[in-house]
Amino acid sequence: MKSIKVGILGLGTVGGGTANVLQRNAAEITRRAGRDIEVIIASVRDLTRERRCDCSSLHLTTDPAEVVNHPDVDIVVELIGGETQAKDLVLQAIDNGKHVVTANKALIALHGNEIFAAAQEEGVSVLFEAAVAGGISIIKSIREGMAGNRIDLVAGIINGTGNFILTEMRDKGRPFAEVLTEAQALGYAEADPTFDVEGIDAAHKLTILASIAFGIPLQFENVYTEGISELSLTDVAYAEELGYRIKHLGIAKADASGVELRVHPTLIPAKRLIANVNGVMNAVMVRGDAVGNTLHYGAGAGAEPTASAVVADIVDVARTITADPHSRVPHLAFQPDALANLPIKAQDEFKCAYYLRFEVNDVAGVMSQLSAQFADQDISIEAITQKEPQPGDDFVSVIFITQRTLEGRVDRAIKRIEAMQDVRCKTVKIRVEHLN
Amino acid sequence: MKSIKVGILGLGTVGGGTANVLQRNAAEITRRAGRDIEVIIASVRDLTRERRCDCSSLHLTTDPAEVVNHPDVDIVVELIGGETQAKDLVLQAIDNGKHVVTANKALIALHGNEIFAAAQEEGVSVLFEAAVAGGISIIKSIREGMAGNRIDLVAGIINGTGNFILTEMRDKGRPFAEVLTEAQALGYAEADPTFDVEGIDAAHKLTILASIAFGIPLQFENVYTEGISELSLTDVAYAEELGYRIKHLGIAKADASGVELRVHPTLIPAKRLIANVNGVMNAVMVRGDAVGNTLHYGAGAGAEPTASAVVADIVDVARTITADPHSRVPHLAFQPDALANLPIKAQDEFKCAYYLRFEVNDVAGVMSQLSAQFADQDISIEAITQKEPQPGDDFVSVIFITQRTLEGRVDRAIKRIEAMQDVRCKTVKIRVEHLN
Numbered sequence: 001m002k003s004i005k006v007g008i009l010g011l012g013t014v015g016g017g018t019a020n021v022l023q024r025n026a027a028e029i030t031r032r033a034g035r036d037i038e039v040i041i042a043s044v045r046d047l048t049r050e051r052r053c054d055c056s057s058l059h060l061t062t063d064p065a066e067v068v069n070h071p072d073v074d075i076v077v078e079l080i081g082g083e084t085q086a087k088d089l090v091l092q093a094i095d096n097g098k099h100v101v102t103a104n105k106a107l108i109a110l111h112g113n114e115i116f117a118a119a120q121e122e123g124v125s126v127l128f129e130a131a132v133a134g135g136i137s138i139i140k141s142i143r144e145g146m147a148g149n150r151i152d153l154v155a156g157i158i159n160g161t162g163n164f165i166l167t168e169m170r171d172k173g174r175p176f177a178e179v180l181t182e183a184q185a186l187g188y189a190e191a192d193p194t195f196d197v198e199g200i201d202a203a204h205k206l207t208i209l210a211s212i213a214f215g216i217p218l219q220f221e222n223v224y225t226e227g228i229s230e231l232s233l234t235d236v237a238y239a240e241e242l243g244y245r246i247k248h249l250g251i252a253k254a255d256a257s258g259v260e261l262r263v264h265p266t267l268i269p270a271k272r273l274i275a276n277v278n279g280v281m282n283a284v285m286v287r288g289d290a291v292g293n294t295l296h297y298g299a300g301a302g303a304e305p306t307a308s309a310v311v312a313d314i315v316d317v318a319r320t321i322t323a324d325p326h327s328r329v330p331h332l333a334f335q336p337d338a339l340a341n342l343p344i345k346a347q348d349e350f351k352c353a354y355y356l357r358f359e360v361n362d363v364a365g366v367m368s369q370l371s372a373q374f375a376d377q378d379i380s381i382e383a384i385t386q387k388e389p390q391p392g393d394d395f396v397s398v399i400f401i402t403q404r405t406l407e408g409r410v411d412r413a414i415k416r417i418e419a420m421q422d423v424r425c426k427t428v429k430i431r432v433e434h435l436n
Numbered sequence: 437m438k439s440i441k442v443g444i445l446g447l448g449t450v451g452g453g454t455a456n457v458l459q460r461n462a463a464e465i466t467r468r469a470g471r472d473i474e475v476i477i478a479s480v481r482d483l484t485r486e487r488r489c490d491c492s493s494l495h496l497t498t499d500p501a502e503v504v505n506h507p508d509v510d511i512v513v514e515l516i517g518g519e520t521q522a523k524d525l526v527l528q529a530i531d532n533g534k535h536v537v538t539a540n541k542a543l544i545a546l547h548g549n550e551i552f553a554a555a556q557e558e559g560v561s562v563l564f565e566a567a568v569a570g571g572i573s574i575i576k577s578i579r580e581g582m583a584g585n586r587i588d589l590v591a592g593i594i595n596g597t598g599n600f601i602l603t604e605m606r607d608k609g610r611p612f613a614e615v616l617t618e619a620q621a622l623g624y625a626e627a628d629p630t631f632d633v634e635g636i637d638a639a640h641k642l643t644i645l646a647s648i649a650f651g652i653p654l655q656f657e658n659v660y661t662e663g664i665s666e667l668s669l670t671d672v673a674y675a676e677e678l679g680y681r682i683k684h685l686g687i688a689k690a691d692a693s694g695v696e697l698r699v700h701p702t703l704i705p706a707k708r709l710i711a712n713v714n715g716v717m718n719a720v721m722v723r724g725d726a727v728g729n730t731l732h733y734g735a736g737a738g739a740e741p742t743a744s745a746v747v748a749d750i751v752d753v754a755r756t757i758t759a760d761p762h763s764r765v766p767h768l769a770f771q772p773d774a775l776a777n778l779p780i781k782a783q784d785e786f787k788c789a790y791y792l793r794f795e796v797n798d799v800a801g802v803m804s805q806l807s808a809q810f811a812d813q814d815i816s817i818e819a820i821t822q823k824e825p826q827p828g829d830d831f832v833s834v835i836f837i838t839q840r841t842l843e844g845r846v847d848r849a850i851k852r853i854e855a856m857q858d859v860r861c862k863t864v865k866i867r868v869e870h871l872n
Binding site: 137276291315333 | 465466468581585709726727734735740743746750751755756759764766776
């Protein structure tokens with residue numbers, strides 16, 4: 001059968017990794033795909049730079065338009081990142097009738113609706129497995145493997161940098177800022193770490209997961225996002241004592257009243273498998289009404305794990321390149337005309353349990369005053385712990401873990417508690433998910 | 437678009453579950469598949485029996501041939517189990533140009549090569565996601581999600597009954613026979629538990645996983661199989677003390693010298709995620725050269741999780757029903773003419789670490805005599821523990837954990853040790869896998 005010809009935009013970490021995997025495993029890939037897959041052209045920023053891959057058999061250009069307009073290219077692989085130039089190039093490739101494979105989560109989260117509409121119009125595929133959780137193939141598992149289910153929960157550790165930092169904080173008792181500096185030195189975190197530590201990267205990925213799980217349009221703007229930069233070692237340690245572990249999760253929940261889309265630090269029972277996913281690894285839990293709980297674990301980033309997903313997408317395109325475009329798996333798992341605009345819940349409508357830490361004067365009666373505020377808001381309390389004052393402190397920490405309730409109620413209780421005379425300091429509020 | 441018409445062979449637990457999921461999630465499934473999927477006929481053994489599903493809209497028959505020969509049926513779903521009648525019906529369905537979906541691991545493991553050849557000839561699909569690890573979609577993850585990888589290891593907890601028994605033995609210190617009786621009462625184990633506890637069911641599943649991971653023909657007859665019925669609480673407890681947990685694993689390994697296919701109790705470091713998969717849950721670890729280690733976790737059996745996989749396969753067929761038959765994903769992940777007859781290693785060529793427990797007379801010098809036998813066979817020892825004699829015993833237990841070595845060497849050392857005067861009893865040998 002005719003070979004499939006690939007053009008790559010960007011030969012950096014992931015681009016180089018993709019070229020390497022395609023070359024190294026060429027025999028294995030052809031045995032699976034039933035055709036050869038060859039990279040014939042790639043665009044780079046600087047022709048003189050040393051490459052991570054053998055480029056002897058492909059044409060290098062500094063002009064990305066040459067890749068998307070190349071008449072022999074069947075599949076354009078977009079690995080330049082960012083969303084402005086990437087979007088233009090992807091749309092041009094689609095317009096030229098090329099299939100597209102991309103690892104670009106920002107591009108899909110922010111412009112996916114437009115890109116998929118264009119692809120649908122042209123009858124080409126745009127695959128993006130590498131955009132979420134690298135080599136885990138979570139997109140395929142949800143989109144195809146769980147096609148018989150009504151999915152009501154996706155909860156994932158989908159940013160390796162953040163998970164590395166939280167793991168170090170917990171295991172070694174090192175504060176956030178110190179671990180971040182190490183993560184930057186190790187190459188796990190960017191010089192500007194905002195996207196990773198403030199949850200933006202995770203929010204891009206959650207946007208994609210929620211869309212394919214629930215059949216809703218991509219809507220990054222509706223994701224509530226909280227990072228890990230404010231997290232203190234005190235709460236990491238208290239969570240452990242209470243039998244929980246703090247993970248930075250992307251959570252999408254659907255029920256009859258709407259959808260919650262949120263990214264934030266979360267207490268999870270320490271015995272859950274996902275609570276034991278450490279270092280830079282990723283894991284996504286998905287719950288369907290037929291299958292129950294599933295967990296999908298693997299490397300979420302890095303040259304080769306990401307390349308693994310890119311190559312799987314290339315093979316998928318290769319296998320279906322002659323198929324009726326209307327019989328392919330829909331980009332967002334659901335047929336484009338069957339996406340539903342489910343209501344997205346505001347923050348005060350979130351429903352979960354809460355870990356709340358107050359610093360209060362060590363005087364009689366304060367605990368009962370606090371408890372009264374929760375009762376007033378109809379919030380049931382699961383557990384209360386009062387900590388001895390630390391040496392030098394003239395206050396005590398009081399920790400409440402609530403039962404599942406509405407966040408609006410919790411925030412009202414906090415507001416009243418913070419107005420009380422014996423309460424010292426800004427409350428720490430961390431959401432709790434039992435994931436059972 | 438024209439609806440897809442399904443005929444089901446067998447409306448028992450899984451058949452009833454499949455009909456229920458297709459009915460309950462009909463709207464969701466149509467939104468994904470782009471067409472309605474309707475069950476129009478099902479064969480049952482006894483028309484008068486009470487059903488687990490609403491059968492008002494489908495034709496029930498006691499004649500399975502009516503299902504496979506029905507002119508309107510697009511997909512035959514085989515859920516009667518066993519391998520004689522099931523094979524005949526599946527081959528007849530293929531001959532009639534029907535696509536087939538089955539949950540029957542024995543059928544695929546024993547007759548898959550013949551069935552897939554017939555399907556290939558006829559240009560139809562035979563999908564079998566439900567045959568391994570229920571709703572986890574491990575077949576799809578390996579076959580498609582890891583298509584860019586050279587896979588060298590698959591290790592899975594793929595029998596829920598066995599894992600339930602091992603979990604109870606460890607958590608509650610209850611002996612094998614007692615837990616088995618409970619598992620039978622709970623419906624987790626059959627009246628004749630041989631398939632589950634002697635590893636035959638796991639060997640069927642491992643046969644399938646190894647084939648799609650390495651691109652080798654199905655070869656159940658070459659799987660080395662050991663069950664859990666001989667496992668004692670003593671070793672379960674000693675393994676824990678040494679930082680390991682005993683799981684019943686299906687393991688397929690490939691290296692330059694050939695393939696190991698084996699099912700047996702295995703010590704795994706307790707901190708591995710897969711060591712913490714408990715109860716009836718399944719999990720499969722797959723390692724690829726690009727992606728690294730991945731883990732896929734979920735329910736491996738039961739009406740609805742199995743139905744989840746069956747329905748996913750039905751949707752897959754529905755989506756590609758108009759596709760060029762030669763562009764579909766190959767049944768065994770690799771193109772039929774690209775399967776390789778890799779050499780399968782004999783037991784004495786297995787390579788792993790070993791937990792060995794000897795009962796010896798408590799006399800001076802016995803430990804050094806044992807150690808000398810290992811040195812003689814060039815086996816390095818990772819750890820040695822000698823246990824105090826139990827009350828009433830006049831012997832002591834000595835446990836060796838070896839480093840990775842050939843099983844032939846270990847067996848030679850054991851044979852010589854068992855011939856020694858101060859060694860009391862049959863040696864316990866359990867394989868150790870570090871899975872890192």
